[in-house]
Amino acid sequence: MEVLGFPESVGELTETLRQGGYLADRGLATALFVSLSLNRPILLEGEVGVGKTEVAKVMASVFGRKLIRLQCYEGIDTSQALYEWDYARQMLHIRALSEHQVADPDAVDKLFGPKFLLERPLLEAVRTGDQAVLLIDEIDRADDEFEAFLLEVLSDFQISIPEIGTIKAASPPLVVLTSNRTRELHDALKRRCLYHWIGYPAAEREVEIVLIREPGISAALARKVVAAVQRLRELDLAKPPGVAETIDWARTLDFLGEPDLTNARDTLGAVVKDRDDLEVVLDNLQEITSGARGA
């Protein structure tokens, strides 16, 4: 079954991702390849804006799979993640049944049948199976009870609904979990996942990334922006800019028709998003942009 272009090797996967507009380094590509071949969820951690969520989106688009996203937040519970019964319709149905005096023995069974079941992301992913990429985004935001609940889903890819029974994925979807490390995740959850840490890319790679995401930008501008951002990361900033910020900044400068960073001051808002950081950057602006020019 090579119809979906299932990758044969790490190199092939890297190439496929590149065509999808994502430059994965060897480590990430290896982890994704293993995750695909062994059907294991992959947990991505890393600084903000290094493309953790993007991995899932690109994997979905290059393999023609459906992206199912579960955005985690504090207080998320099963009815938002798994399934929910359509209570309003159930109530109406019950009223209708009693008014027409229908004594159908199957009536109650129908009431808790697929017709009244609202699928939420996890159930949808299990049903779709290997035609889906399930993105569980920012799992660290959900409370820890939710992690425990994810265990069953992630280890067996099956969901038990008391009224219907157990639904099991014939072949499991690719599962990508992301975390910003606002707290340590439970070991039990981590044990079921492959783990990969995405760091900031090296300068040449980041230039490539900018060019592949924004093909309209001149290579010279991209190089200057990347050099400046790399310099910003060396500064003692509270929130160092991620790759997403680099791309944003390059796009902003390009949109304004700036050939280089001489007027960088006006566009700093694309990369520096903290007032204290802004002060530090403005103090060193000359050095940052001139360093970029030298590179």
Add this chain to the structure above:
Amino acid sequence: MPAAPELERVPFTGLLVTFAGELRAAGLAVGSGDVLVYCSALSKLNPADLVDLYWVGRATLVNRHDDIAVYDRVFRRFFLAADEGASDPLTLMLRASAEAQGALAIPSTEPGESEHEEDAILGWMASDVEALKHKSFTACTPEELAALRRIMARIKLTPPRRRTRRNTPARTGPRPDPRRMVRETLRMHGEPARLYWRRRKVRLRPLILILDVSGSMADYSRNLLQFAHSAARSAGRVEVFCFGTRLTRVTGAMECRRPDEALERAARLSFDWDGGTRIGDSLDAFVRGWARRGVCRGGIVVVCSDGLDRGDPAVLASALERLSRLCHRLVWLNPHKGDDPGFRPSTLGMIVAAPHIDLLLSGHDLSSLEKLATLLPTLG
């Protein structure tokens, strides 16, 4: 190799398992399930490729960012042996950070003979408990301290509560509960009998204790650590950090049930016990490394320090300003405040900190800690 792949696999798997064993010896939690996944992952790849070998192991056997450095070191020793500068991509990627080695002194937290004298002390303590309550920790004898610690273990710290976004069934409430309603309606043969409600749950706010263990605070901090231990065991989510010249997270050590063992482990973790103080830098490290990621979001941060800072006060000021914006309430325990109600902070650190603190308490004796315990739930 292509002639007999099955035979080839056996010694090769043995090698991988030995490698996993080495990792385990180096302190990584590698289960046999992980080793299975590791081996089957490599069977899909070319195991002779060193880079694949490295990345597959890292993806399957490591599951914490902090463990990556250890993995790198073991990998280099095991697969690259003496050849440190092997292939180029590897030398680029395997950058194990030099691990700081420091001599440390483990404070004796409990006088040795106290175990079998426990009964006697407890009896004596009951009569003298009021006097002991107002005696500053520095003035206590080791026996008195041991007794105080036992009382302290009984103080329950209850952080204030906040409403979460989760719902729970309730007798009355702002939202209807359709799930229960449908079930009950079915039970009544389709006749909706009454309305059921849900309301939002309440939950304890996280509590973060940041303790100064430098020389000037040593007498207090040991007791406070004990206090932290009992807090960590009673309240919901508690994080404990220690600092002298640098910040150390000791939450893991606090999970030990026995207080003495927990304190000993915490002391082993913080290298700079009884050393100098750099409050500004330590709090700055906390804000950057932890608070910004949301550790104390919506939580109560309790800093315990005398404010004797050897670093730059500007760093402390900016760190505290950020911290006060990131957390819900900032409480400062300063033992030098003592029982004096008209206390005015005199150290530079305290003067700088004052505008950002919500509540200043002393924490120098037992009664002040009890005061903290009673005030804590009201900070919501």
